[in-house]
Amino acid sequence: MSIAIRADRLRKVYPKSPPGSPAALEDLTLEVPTGGVYGLIGRNGAGKTTFVRIASTQLEPTGGQLSVLGYDVRRDDREIRTRIACVPQESRPLYFLNVEEVVYLYLKLRGLDRTEARRRTKEALDELSLTEYRRRSVQRLSGGLRRRTLCAMVLASDAEVLFLDEPTTGLDPIARRQVWEAIRRTIREHRTIVLTTHYLDEAEALSTRLALVERGRLVLEGTPADLRARVRYPYRVTLEGSFPRSELEPFGRVSEIEGGVMVFTREPEAREIARRALARGTRLSMGPVSLEDIFLEVVGRSLSDEAPAEEAEA
Numbered sequence: 001m002s003i004a005i006r007a008d009r010l011r012k013v014y015p016k017s018p019p020g021s022p023a024a025l026e027d028l029t030l031e032v033p034t035g036g037v038y039g040l041i042g043r044n045g046a047g048k049t050t051f052v053r054i055a056s057t058q059l060e061p062t063g064g065q066l067s068v069l070g071y072d073v074r075r076d077d078r079e080i081r082t083r084i085a086c087v088p089q090e091s092r093p094l095y096f097l098n099v100e101e102v103v104y105l106y107l108k109l110r111g112l113d114r115t116e117a118r119r120r121t122k123e124a125l126d127e128l129s130l131t132e133y134r135r136r137s138v139q140r141l142s143g144g145l146r147r148r149t150l151c152a153m154v155l156a157s158d159a160e161v162l163f164l165d166e167p168t169t170g171l172d173p174i175a176r177r178q179v180w181e182a183i184r185r186t187i188r189e190h191r192t193i194v195l196t197t198h199y200l201d202e203a204e205a206l207s208t209r210l211a212l213v214e215r216g217r218l219v220l221e222g223t224p225a226d227l228r229a230r231v232r233y234p235y236r237v238t239l240e241g242s243f244p245r246s247e248l249e250p251f252g253r254v255s256e257i258e259g260g261v262m263v264f265t266r267e268p269e270a271r272e273i274a275r276r277a278l279a280r281g282t283r284l285s286m287g288p289v290s291l292e293d294i295f296l297e298v299v300g301r302s303l304s305d306e307a308p309a310e311e312a313e314a
């Protein structure tokens with residue numbers, strides 16, 4: 001397996017951080033395989049953007065090593081920059097250009113010839129339904145359309161590694177899925193994407209591997225199946241109507257929901273609950289837990305483990 005990005009005990013402390021404040025990244029060690037989507041998830045302030053900014057050579061690390069396509073971020077930043085493209089979390093595209101110009105110029109600046117840049121611009125505008133806006137100045141676009149334009153620029157590029165920091169935040173559900181399709185198309189071209197998102201359905205739908213970061217540290221890493229295998233209760237059963245809680249509690253974690261009850265459990269126990277529910281004529285659904293369930297369990301557990309030692313944090 002070839003590795004696109006390798007982080008080894010990566011550490012970042014922002015200058016002028018108040019004394020005693022935790023590092024933005026602490027001992028982060030991970031490997032992003034070539035080809036596929038590497039999903040980076042975690043709460044606000046976990047360190048995702050810091051990682052993306054260091055890997056895309058916009059920010060110097062404080063300690064540790066980080067290489068992209070075998071190039072070191074400190075020493076070989078120029079080599080890296082020609083091979084990557086980035087949708088930053090916050091950005092202002094060039095306002096005086098129109099949508100088509102901004103995509104085309106970006107591709108030209110990356111060194112594509114005129115014919116290729118034109119072809120890719122047209123395809124990207126079609127792909128993200130931006131063709132009808134192609135003559136509109138970027139300044140007059142809505143927030144979501146501006147974000148889509150930025151995604152079009154980056155996804156149309158020939159970069160080997162793409163960093164997408166919350167690319168679909170603020171996009172409508174249809175546009176969001178168009179970006180997903182563009183991401184899948186990029187992956188079929190054997191390129192590598194690092195994707196950060198708070199939409200866990202998105203992370204789950206797209207990611208080949210996932211890293212869950214919490215307070216600058218890696219807490220969980222692997223394929224979606226690896227992650228599922230690491231939680232205590234990998235199965236979820238939802239029962240409609242009332243069901244005696246005392247009967248369910250021995251099987252796992254029970255929580256009341258609107259119009260019923262939900263049990264987080266293991267597979268054999270899930271089958272047993274289903275058998276009992278069917279015997280009573282109770283309607284049910286069951287299946288593996290979602291990435292969101294895993295996130296809530298793992299982050300919830302790490303918060304409650306640390307709570308007594310740490311200062312309360314918003």
Ligand SMILES: Nc1ncnc2c1ncn2[C@@H]1O[C@H](COP(=O)(O)OP(=O)(O)OP(=O)(O)O)[C@@H](O)[C@H]1O
Pocket residue numbers: 014015024042043044045046047048049050051089
């Ligand atoms: N420019 C900066 N100067 C000082 N501290 C910063 C700066 N940028 C981020 N931080 C701090 O570094 C930590 C990590 O922030 P980062 O932006 O990497 O988080 P994130 O995971 O991307 O969060 P979000 O999901 O909200 O985008 C936070 O504690 C944040 O306050």
Ligand SMILES: [Mg+2]
Pocket residue numbers: 048049050089165
């Ligand atoms: Mg961020």
